[in-house]
Every structure is written in structure tokens, then in C-alpha cells.
Amino acid sequence: MFDKILIANRGEIALRVIRACREMGIKSVAVHSTADSDAMHVRMADESVCIGPASSAQSYLNKAAIISACEITGAQAVHPGYGFLSENAGFAQALADHDITFIGPTAQHIRIMGDKITAKETAKELGIPVVPGSAGGVPDVEAALQVAAEIGYPVIIKATAGGGGRGMKVATSPTDLEIAFRTARSESKAAFGNDEVYIEKYLQKPRHIEIQVFGDGKGNAVHLGERDCSLQRRHQKVFEEAPGPCITPTMRSEIGEVCASAMRKLKYIGAGTIEFLYEDGRFYFIEMNTRLQVEHPVTEAIFGIDLVREQIRVAAGLPMSVTQDDLEINGHAIEVRINAEKLPNFAPCPGKVNVFHAPGGLGVRMDSALYGGYSIPPYYDSLIGKLIVHGRDRPEALARLKRALGELIIDGVETSVPLFHMLLAEPDIQNGDYNIHWLEKWLAAQFGS
Structure with a gap:
């Protein structure tokens, strides 16, 4: 060790x-x-x-x-x-040198999954279902029009080296496609220094479902169920829960085993997340994140496992402390991301925190680096905390979240806390009836933005 x-x-x-x-x-x-x-x-x-x-x-x-x-x-x-x-x-390799x-995983696996096209090709080879789309990068508008005609509109153009929603554009017609294609390439070049893009079928009302996987680098791997991360703004997650409200135990077992099997074949080491769009009972691979996720605490809550501890163990050459048979879901967990942002435009709001009081009680976890008197610097991401709750079932988790949000005090800066008070009052959120477009449509209706 x-x-x-x-x-x-x-x-x-x-x-x-x-x-x-x-x-x-x-x-x-x-x-x-x-x-x-x-x-x-x-x-x-x-x-x-x-x-x-x-x-x-x-x-x-x-x-x-x-x-x-x-x-x-x-x-x-x-x-x-x-x-x-x-x-x-490059960093992983430099450390090894x-x-x-x-x-974390090997430099080779980071490289494979870091390129969207290579990742999709690898997923297909490993038996993971993928979204219909181009076989690789699309070189020009003519090729883009041909791909779109084959898979049908609407389509989405994505940056090969992309992330965080940059270099993504939706087209509903050939005219839209020509404009979207050029814009996506331009954004991709500016953001990532690489203007290569690819095209996929754009699903109408999908949910964002991700499967947590973990391997020991020696051919052993498990899955730890799914997280539903569909509540997003500009492709950024704001509310995550596990298990997914729409996923049945049979679905979970089937897609989980597909993902775990793929990781065994790769001899993947450490934590990873395989992300899917889910619609009408089918899963479509988006990408794989070869790291710990921001929302990993909801998985820890329902499985009672410390994922960071497991990362350290396998990196030191020790075996995983659990097998697939050991992993059973206990209850329901929800995480909300607390950002230093001012509603309704979500403008960053750095500044001095006069008072910070974290909520507590049964089933409440607050991951934050805040303290009274701390000045949030303006140079980094606006995420200042994550509030995670765990209950015996989803209704109890929602009630606990509402109670915990009421206890949370962050005085001195604007935060996204009011957003979650509003969301918890919505019937669709209470019923778990939402998709990846729900939040942006709701925000437009509430604030006209």
C-alpha cells in the first residue's frame, strides 16, 4: 500500500x-x-x-x-x-515514466476513450449498443448530408475531442445541417484545437443513464448499477439520482453485465462510467468517462461502498474488496450540485462566504470545501458543494432533500439552491418523469431564458 x-x-x-x-x-x-x-x-x-x-x-x-x-x-x-x-x-504516462x-486507468485506456470516435468504435467491438451515426469523422458538408440522409433527421453534430456541450449542434433539415456543421467545426477548433466532428441520430426524448463500472486491471470487473443524470442545463448535470426511476431490475442487470463484460475484456483498472442515452427501452452509448464522476456519492450511498478507497486499493495492486454478488442496492439516493451562480442567468458569483452551515441528520451528506470567511476565487468552476441524500425509497429521499436544502446556509454569495426548491415542487420531478430536455424547457417557461 x-x-x-x-x-x-x-x-x-x-x-x-x-x-x-x-x-x-x-x-x-x-x-x-x-x-x-x-x-x-x-x-x-x-x-x-x-x-x-x-x-x-x-x-x-x-x-x-x-x-x-x-x-x-x-x-x-x-x-x-x-x-x-x-x-x-499524457499526464498518466508522464507519471509512469x-x-x-x-x-486511475492506463494512459492507453484514457486515450482510447478520450477520442469520441475511437471510443464509439471500441464500444461496438466490445458489444456495447451505440447510437446510429457516421463511422468516423465527417470531412465536409456533402458527406454530412449523406450521413444524415441515411440515418434520418434530426441529427446531432458533435466534436470528436468535445465535452461539456461545446461543439454540439442539432439539425432538423438539410439547410439546418449545413449551418450546424460549420458552426460545430468552428466551435470545436476554438475550444479543443481540433475541428473534426461526427454525426449521430438525435433522439427526441431520451434520458441520460450512466453505468458505474470498476475493474482491477487483471480482467475482473463489476458494475454498480446506474445513475439517472437527465436533469441538465447546456449539457451540464445539475441533479442526479440512483437508481434510475425508469430502469427495471432486469434492464439494470442486462446493461450492467454488458458494461462489466466490456471492462473485463479491456482489463480496465479503477473507476469508470459508461454513459448512455436511453429511450423506449433501448440504451445508446454516448461516451466513457475514465475517472471518478462528480455524482459518485449517490452510488456510494446505495451500495455502501467507498469508491475512492477501491481506486486506491487496485492502484496499489490489491484486489477489489467486493464481487458482483456482493453488490445489492439499498434504497435511493439523490445529489444536487450547489454552484456559486446567480439565477436566472446562472452567472458565476464568486465572493466571500460570510456564514456556511451544512445540513445534517440521518441520510444527509454534504461534500463541500466552504467555510465561514472563505473567499470563493473567480478562476475556477462555480461548483462549491454537493448535497447528497439517501432514503429507504425515492419519496423518502425527496423529502430528505427538501429538508436538507432548508437547513443549508451559504450567506454572502448567490447560489443555485433556490433552483432546487423550485424543482422539488414540480410534479414531474416528484414522479421522476423527465428527460434531458426537461430542465431547459422548464427554465425557458419560468425565466424566459
Whole structure:
């Protein structure tokens, strides 16, 4: 087992990893920018190293500085959290070259799944169902029109190297397609330095269902059910729950085994999430995230398993502590993402937190790096906390969420908390009757945006 782990991240996810390390008797090293010198993850870690100025490009994305921090502190492994360098194959390889363990999948698997076209081709080879679409990148408008004619409108154009909704455009006709194709390529080039795009059938009212998988790198793998992440704004998730309200035990077992089998064939190591669009009883592969997800706590809640602990174990060469037969769902869990944003336009709202009070009680978990007097810096993502609740069933989880939101106090900055109070009053949310378009339509009706 490792003696010391460096966490190449910040905020609540850095604290999450530090807590797992402490329970396992492992020393932790926090890295931070100059803007984060007073951050909670710096205070809680056993050691800390400043790796650069406020800009993430010069700090949290600075591979050389992070490797130097490992060498200075004697850290034997790096946990990347999510975001930043968590899915950077070059970083994983650079760590390996310096005999430092990357707590995650191999650089090869990150590379395969990081390219949307290669990932889709690999998924098909592994028996995972995919959305009908182009066989690879589409070079020009003429080829795009041909693909769209074959699979039928509407279609969606996606950036090969994309993520976060950038480089995505929907077309409902040949005229729309010509404009959408050029716009998607332009956005992709600007955002990712790569203008290659591909085309898929655009599903009308799908849900976003993702399957949590975990492997030991030796051909053993399990699935930990699904999460429904359909409530999204601009392709960004805001509300996640497990199990999915629309997924039956038979569906779960079937698609879960498909995914676990695929990971066994790949000899995948660590945590991963295979994301699908789900419509009319069918699953369609979107992508695979080769890291821990923001919403992993809902899976931990219903299975009673520490996914970060498991990541560390398998990275150290130990076996997984559970088998598929050990994994049984217990109750229902929901997570809402608390952002420092001002409604209704969701504008970032950094600033000083005068008072912070986390909710508590049975079945309530608050993952946050906030504290009273902390100043939220303007340089990073607006996520400032995750409120997770667990109940015996979905109605109890919803009631617990409503109660916990009422207890949460974040004074001094605007947050997205009012959004969730409004959503919990909606019959569709209470009944679990929503899809990936529901939230944006609701926001338009509420705020005209």
C-alpha cells in the first residue's frame, strides 16, 4: 500500500480523497495555486505544495509542477479527482515514466476513450449498443448530408475531442445541417484545437443513464448499477439520482453485465462510467468517462461502498474488496450540485462566504470545501458543494432533500439552491418523469431564458 498520495485537484473532490486517505492511514499531499492558499483542502492535508499562480493552466494543469511536487514530498501516487488532468493520457504516462502511480486507468485506456470516435468504435467491438451515426469523422458538408440522409433527421453534430456541450449542434433539415456543421467545426477548433466532428441520430426524448463500472486491471470487473443524470442545463448535470426511476431490475442487470463484460475484456483498472442515452427501452452509448464522476456519492450511498478507497486499493495492486454478488442496492439516493451562480442567468458569483452551515441528520451528506470567511476565487468552476441524500425509497429521499436544502446556509454569495426548491415542487420531478430536455424547457417557461 502507498505511504503518501498527492491529490492533483482542489475543492470538495480534493477533500473527498484526503478523507479516504486518512481512513486508510495514508499521508496526503495537497497542491494549490496562489489563489487557493487558504483553501480547505490545503488546511486538511498532511502536507501542501504551491504549484503556481491562480491560472489553472499554470497550476492545476501544470504537469511538470505536479511531478516536481511528488518528488519533493516523496508521494508515490497521484489521485487526479475529476476535471483538470484526470483524463489526460499524457499526464498518466508522464507519471509512469517517473515511477509514480496514477490512481486511475492506463494512459492507453484514457486515450482510447478520450477520442469520441475511437471510443464509439471500441464500444461496438466490445458489444456495447451505440447510437446510429457516421463511422468516423465527417470531412465536409456533402458527406454530412449523406450521413444524415441515411440515418434520418434530426441529427446531432458533435466534436470528436468535445465535452461539456461545446461543439454540439442539432439539425432538423438539410439547410439546418449545413449551418450546424460549420458552426460545430468552428466551435470545436476554438475550444479543443481540433475541428473534426461526427454525426449521430438525435433522439427526441431520451434520458441520460450512466453505468458505474470498476475493474482491477487483471480482467475482473463489476458494475454498480446506474445513475439517472437527465436533469441538465447546456449539457451540464445539475441533479442526479440512483437508481434510475425508469430502469427495471432486469434492464439494470442486462446493461450492467454488458458494461462489466466490456471492462473485463479491456482489463480496465479503477473507476469508470459508461454513459448512455436511453429511450423506449433501448440504451445508446454516448461516451466513457475514465475517472471518478462528480455524482459518485449517490452510488456510494446505495451500495455502501467507498469508491475512492477501491481506486486506491487496485492502484496499489490489491484486489477489489467486493464481487458482483456482493453488490445489492439499498434504497435511493439523490445529489444536487450547489454552484456559486446567480439565477436566472446562472452567472458565476464568486465572493466571500460570510456564514456556511451544512445540513445534517440521518441520510444527509454534504461534500463541500466552504467555510465561514472563505473567499470563493473567480478562476475556477462555480461548483462549491454537493448535497447528497439517501432514503429507504425515492419519496423518502425527496423529502430528505427538501429538508436538507432548508437547513443549508451559504450567506454572502448567490447560489443555485433556490433552483432546487423550485424543482422539488414540480410534479414531474416528484414522479421522476423527465428527460434531458426537461430542465431547459422548464427554465425557458419560468425565466424566459
